[in-house]
Amino acid sequence: MADGALKVAVDGGVARVTLDNAARHNAFDEALIAALAEAWRGLAGRADVRAVVLQGQGPSFSAGADLAWMKRAAGQGREANRADAEKLARMLEALAALPQPTVARVQGAVFGGGVGLVAACDIAVAAEDAVFSLSEVRLGLVPAVISPYVLAAVGVRAARRLMLTAERFPAAEAHRLGLVHRVVPAAALDDAVDAVLADLAQGGPAAQAEVKRLVRAIAGRPVDASVIAATSASIADARAGAEGREGVAAFLEKRKPGWRP
Numbered sequence: 706m707a708d709g710a711l712k713v714a715v716d717g718g719v720a721r722v723t724l725d726n727a728a729r730h731n732a733f734d735e736a737l738i739a740a741l742a743e744a745w746r747g748l749a750g751r752a753d754v755r756a757v758v759l760q761g762q763g764p765s766f767s768a769g770a771d772l773a774w775m776k777r778a779a780g781q782g783r784e785a786n787r788a789d790a791e792k793l794a795r796m797l798e799a800l801a802a803l804p805q806p807t808v809a810r811v812q813g814a815v816f817g818g819g820v821g822l823v824a825a826c827d828i829a830v831a832a833e834d835a836v837f838s839l840s841e842v843r844l845g846l847v848p849a850v851i852s853p854y855v856l857a858a859v860g861v862r863a864a865r866r867l868m869l870t871a872e873r874f875p876a877a878e879a880h881r882l883g884l885v886h887r888v889v890p891a892a893a894l895d896d897a898v899d900a901v902l903a904d905l906a907q908g909g910p911a912a913q914a915e916v917k918r919l920v921r922a923i924a925g926r927p928v929d930a931s932v933i934a935a936t937s938a939s940i941a942d943a944r945a946g947a948e949g950r951e952g953v954a955a956f957l958e959k960r961k962p963g964w965r966p
Contacts, residue, residue, distance in 0.1 A: 711740040712762075713747070718755035718966075719902055720748050720805075727763025733818045734774035735789060738796050745799035756905045757803060758898060759826055760810040761819075769817025769840060793818070794850045801825045801854065802921070804914035806905050810898045811876075812891060816840050820884070821851025824858040827917070828901055829885040832894045835876040837884065839864075843871045857924070858884050906966055911948040915939060 710726035722744050724731035748754050761767055778786055800807065800822070809823045811831040816838045823829050839855065841848045848855065848868050856864045859882040867874070876888045889897045905913070919939050923932050943949040948964070955962035 710737055711744065713744050715751075715754055718753060718906070720751075720754045720757045722748075722757060722759050724759075724761040724767055727761075727765075729771060730765035730768035730814055731761040731763070731819070732768050732771035732774075733793075734771040735792070737771075738793050742792070742796040742799055745796070745803055748805065749799070749803055752910075754805055755910055756902055757805050757807045758810055758902070759800075759807060759822060761812065763813075765813035765819075766809075766811045766815045766835065767819030767822060768814045769819055775844075790850050797821055797825045797851065797854060802917075804917065805910070806913055806917070808898060808901050808905075809885075810894060811835050811885060812894060817848065818851060821848070821854055824851065824854035824884060830887045830889065830894065830897045830901060831876040831879060831885040832891040833876055833888055834891050835879070835885075835888075836873050837876075837879050838871060838873045839867045840871045842869065855884075858882075909948045909952055909962065909964055911946065912943060912952075915943060 710724070710731075712721075712723040712725045714721050714723075722741070724737070726732070726737075748757055778789060781789075806828065807826040809826040809829040811823055811829055812835055813832075815823060815831075815835055817840050820837055820839055839848045839851075852864070852868070855868075859867070863882050876885065879885045880888045887897055887901075919936070922935060926932050944953075948962075951964075952962045
């Protein structure tokens with residue numbers, strides 16, 4: 706990966722993390738994975754960052770694995786490849802676990818690991834020209850590390866089809882499956898992302914972080930005593946917390962809460 710292939714800029718409470726290797730269609734390699742992991746660690750503790758936008762410079766969001774990286778991996782043994790895969794897995798987990806809401810701004814080619822990045826974000830907005838593919842099996846490989854996020858986004862049945870066929874599918878199909886939440890003309894992509902950010906700015910940051918934690922904690926679990934206890938504790942903590950008290954007071958007093966711009 707060339708130096709500077711990842712850029713992080715914070716302005717107005719929004720961190721924009723840009724895959725910035727357009728010449729290689731923002732393809733993955735070990736250096737980009739390490740840089741992304743470092744970016745997520747750095748942003749997680751920043752109170753001045755209310756939301757994170759993940760985007761790709763140039764015609765593609767991310768075309769998946771870099772060919773030179775794949776060639777290096779092919780020459781390594783199983784243990785080296787496992788260590789490499791675990792770094793990717795930890796990077797995706799750090800993205801998914803960010804306390805701030807995350808928004809994927811998607812255009813062009815979105816292949817392999819690029820689909821995993823989109824699926825690991827909370828919200829995804831795509832241009833009409835975006836084309837997606839879980840292309841690994843055509844190389845004799847498996848979309849293993851990204852699979853938990855893809856399955857959570859599109860469901861088991863659709864994931865099996867897309868992972869087995871490695872077919873390319875358009876943004877409209879990605880929207881139908883739930884991989885992306887909104888599809889707009891390419892010229893309107895930035896405005897659509899800004900609209901999402903404006904909505905996110907209305908919510909309490911502590912409440913949004915708790916929503917993310919709660920969803921991860923109870924997704925797929927039956928509504929049993931432990932889930933009832935966990936959800937009851939979550940709302941009780943929010944009601945008794947400073948942010949919850951401020952939000953309710955602001956609503957009753959017909960004013961903006963302190964966190965809202």
